[in-house]
Amino acid sequence: MPRPMPPKVVEALETGVNLVKLWEAADPEAELSRVAGDVGALAVGGHVRVDGPYMERFPRLQLVSSFGVGYDAIDAAWAGGRGLVVTNTPGVLDDEVADTAMGLVLATVRQFPAAERHLRAGRWIDGAFPLSHTLRGRTLGILGLGRIGKAVAHRAEAFGLAIAYHGRRPQEGVGYRYCSSAVALAEACDILVVITPGGADTRHLVDAAVLKALGPSGILINVARGSVVDEAALIAALQSKTILGAGLDVFSEEPEVPQALLDLDHVVLLPHVGSASHHTRDAMGQLVVDNILSWRDGRPPLTPVAETPWRGSYGAPSGSR
Template identity: 65%
Template sequence: MFEVLMPAALSNPLVAQEVGAKLTLHKLWETPDADAALKELAPRIRGILAGAPGHRRVGGEFLGQFPNLEIVSSFGVGYDHIDAKWAAAHGVVVTNTPDVLNEEVADTAMGLLLSTLRQLPQAERYLRAGKWQQANFPLSDSLQGRTMGILGLGRIGKAIARRAEAFGVKIAYHGRSRQPDVPYPYYATVLEMAAAVDILMVIAPGGPSTKHLVDAAVLRALGPRGVLINVARGSLVDEDALVAALQKGEIMSAGLDVFAHEPQVPQALLDMDHVVLLPHVGSASHRTRDAMAHLVAENMLSYAAGKGPLTPVAETPWPRLEKAD
């Protein structure tokens, strides 16, 4: 029997419905004594359904409670909330939900960019406040003639690039290495790229290796006409440095869908009217979230059926390694 633990309710009920229809699913949050339930269930659990980043930390200490654990299926393309290195060392495969949200996040990124540059939310507030009757809304900046530097030219980064090119925007990129067959200029460091562009689009993975990759120096290099758009993880941007850069006019504006300590947003950002802030809605459409939920369930069901996971993460490629002693 393949028994699966769902430590907390996921935002999309399809995961529990699809997995629960074929496997034994334990919903930990429904038990009156979670600690007692964990102690009793731990030896039998072979799979865990994990929520999106920000849901709960799934570290080695938590995973280590399950001696027969084989797979963690996670909701979301980012998985920095899961200790994938621990999982790899202990023969546990981790899966995420790539590809199914690429287009939705890219759409959101471009919408956020246009909203930030053209001040569309501010213009709507202006109209709703009745101010149009007294005077026209002030002129905004423009997307035309700009160059976008993409930090993280992965699947979503490429989808953003295609959209930006359709708007006539020039593209450059930075990543761990130059990609073959990519026509855009490559910069070896974020700092060098920031100095060469006036839009910095952040869409790289989160985690310790990318923490504060966009720091005060990068923001200064972006310059006073510079616009920062972050649809990746709040951890990639030094939030204090960003606030300071916006307050000093070192960059023009920012459009943010993610923050360092979600759902908390710094009051200094909330007080600024020249930035656009969204509550982490990059992939938040019914269509895309249902597709993500289905992939979470299918990863678990495929593995339980002996067919292997569909989308294992890089740290835990299939076939999985033997468990460490």
């Protein structure tokens, strides 16, 4: 474990495997060199970059168990090409992130945070908070209709919103309107929810053209990765009123947030808390542990990512820690 993870993950792994807590070493680099030849599994969070050269340092490596549904910090294609398995924590955080997305939708459209600031500053005595915009008659577009995207759609339907989506291809059995591109989706909707995976393939997928297509009554919600949105283009669109507002849980250079965003009152900002409840983080941590214990026992991984499908065995030599 290169860096600290939730205490329950650390405690469970300490009782189940020979856990190397690299961050506790007086000289982490020296400790890594000492143990690298014996390490068969890595337990990592999204803050650890696991690229090919890093994985090559562990000749017996078989498994990378990652905390989180997104795994763009891991070169899964490199791992898959060498028979290694990468796991993530899908499913257990779908509802929490979908709740966060809808919370941002409501907070942004109805300007609830600004209304609270109005009250706390004592300005209600001087006059009512201005009238807000509404969800009535709007269409919600989902950029990335995976498990979380479908959970967002389910909630949005309960609010009476029409649904459209864009992905690599239309999905069978899905009754929502399909749009052939991100620009086409932005043109078709009033609220654009970004919940597509991060990584090179989706970097700046939401650019100036998409924001222009979303239009002056449009709202952008990002609960995916900061890299999916061109942050400079978003700031320009907000400053020029090219779009109406934005609700953001993720940013390009976390935990740094551009001052230009902080200065805007028609933006709702959260510190990447989409899955940050005790219930959900405990479930995510347990899935990290369960994947490692399955590896320890020679059983199949529970949640291998698409780039590293289970092929009946782990790819690296046995005898690892």
